[in-house]
Amino acid sequence: MNARQLVSLALRSTAIGYVLVLILLPLLVIGQQSLVGGLGRFSEDIVQPQAAAALVLTLEAALAATAINAVFGTLSAVVLVRYEFPGRWFLNALVDLPFAIPTLVAGLMIAALYGATSPLGAWLQRGGIEVLYNVPGIVLAMVFVTMPFMIRSLQPVLMELERDQEEAAFTLGAGRWVTFWKVTIPSVLPGLLTGLFLTFVRALGEFGAIVIVAGNIPMKTQVAPVYVYGEIESYNPRGATSVSVLILLISFAALVLLERLTRPPGERLPAVISRWRRSRPEPVAVPPVLPALRG
């Protein structure tokens, strides 16, 4: 083995080792622990009322947050890429803030803004809308911490999107609305899906902001990560592990699906399925570049 091969081997081992030790190993350990009591105990832990309520609430709130960010994130990304206006650079810089600040601080800001002592919170309360210690607060916290995902995944694909694809649609008779749905959205689909899935997965795991905004009211505002924390605090590591593993499985499934969906069209389905779909008869001969034309 010569020096170059050694270096190449060392590089590969490091990369593989890094991923394995940092991600796969902890996953295996927690997976193994959740199954210590067998599958029966695992499902028991999950269907236990408080755990089930926390899981359902987490999924619902994460879906709602994803939907909100899908609409407003897409809109913001389009505006940030396509429109020139004073202060655009500042707005663009602001987008990353939720990534940069501790989520506890994010929770604190939301609590201060929507609390009963703030004008906005008081006004909403008079209208019968309770944000804090309630589901809207959870969704709001999730939307806040995941906001950059949608915008940042869409921006590069929107910039790359050639304007002439949309113009081509116009020349073929398509109006702006049809063009947006049939050309623009499908063209940026990989970025859109990445944004959606990352938002969803990240929202599932949010803890800091939610615990401040929504508290820890079992069966009402307790989300799964907060439940897990509570179980650990009350010396029930198995219950914590089971719920954690379920969240992990959901997130992992979402990410695998995302990887499939963002491949080039025609390669999105596993090979077996696409081969089966393509078993329709297909002409074999490909004609030469210059065919004899009729007439």
Place this chain on the structure above:
Amino acid sequence: MKIEVRHLSKRFGSVEAVSDVSFGVKEGELLGLLGPSGSGKTTVLRMIAGLETPSGGDIFIDCLRVNDLPVQQRNIGFVFQHYALFKHLTVFQNIAFGLKIKKWKKAEMAPRVSDLLRLMGLDGLGDRYPHQLSGGQRQRVAIARALAPRPSVLLLDEPFGAVDAKVRQELREWLIRLHDNLNVTSLFVTHDQEEAMEVSDRIIVFSKGKLEQDGSPAEVYEEPATEFVARFIGSMNILEAEVRGNLARVGGLEFPVTGFPDGHRVQVGFRPYYVQISEDSMQWPLKAKLRRIYFLGVAYRLEIETEGGLILRSRMNKEEFRERRFEVGRPVSYAITQFRLLPQEGRVAAL
């Protein structure tokens, strides 16, 4: 007239991209808009399509003023330089896109797309995605997509600009045949004078947003209407001469002219093949030294320096070149068998 453009102009901010351009395209014609980049030819095409709004002037398609008609309603087919295929759709779906928008019935759509696939030599590729095709194939899909809804005119923006030289040649010949076959009135933009000559029935030459000449390829080549056209199309020796006693004089050369006062400056132009050269210093009346020989494949270009210090280019076919024995640095004799005075528009730099 199928398309007519009258006094068309377009300003981008303070830049006048197109100024006062008028021309017409006859039914079934294949017209080339030729000019260097930034000459406004693409802007003219995009204004006809409705992708750009004119700052002034009128556009007529089928005798209908279309200025206020949105691009969707102009019934044009447009082919973009970089294909602009819908990447998420198959070849079949790309071609069917316009038909779907126009609400064609499924039963009529499939045969129409199949016909076009066959016509474009794309049989069997209907299920492919654009990224699985070669550049030439993509461009043909783009043309098929534009033709599918039976547009009244076909507009092509540098249609072969993005493919390599060999495929470009094939596509050109193919476009000519396609046009002979379908007879759709077509306008195409190119910066390649050879391409314009070869493909077009008629050429319109642009420079700096202005129309320089409108004529057949032969007219544009043989009788350039402006100095720009003379310089832009083909290769030409251009000399600035001063008139004295009905002779335009420059560097010891004298060209007979009439109708100019003494002291007037004119531009004398002649194509390289009008410069005859011989290694026999007695064969032609004028003397020069051979500076360089360029091999062009079908011919040779010879560069000579005259006694008066002028550098002239000559062109000689391979057969004739082989019969002679030229040597760089040796004296030669030459003659200029034809010349023309270039049109003046006050553009000639006055001394």
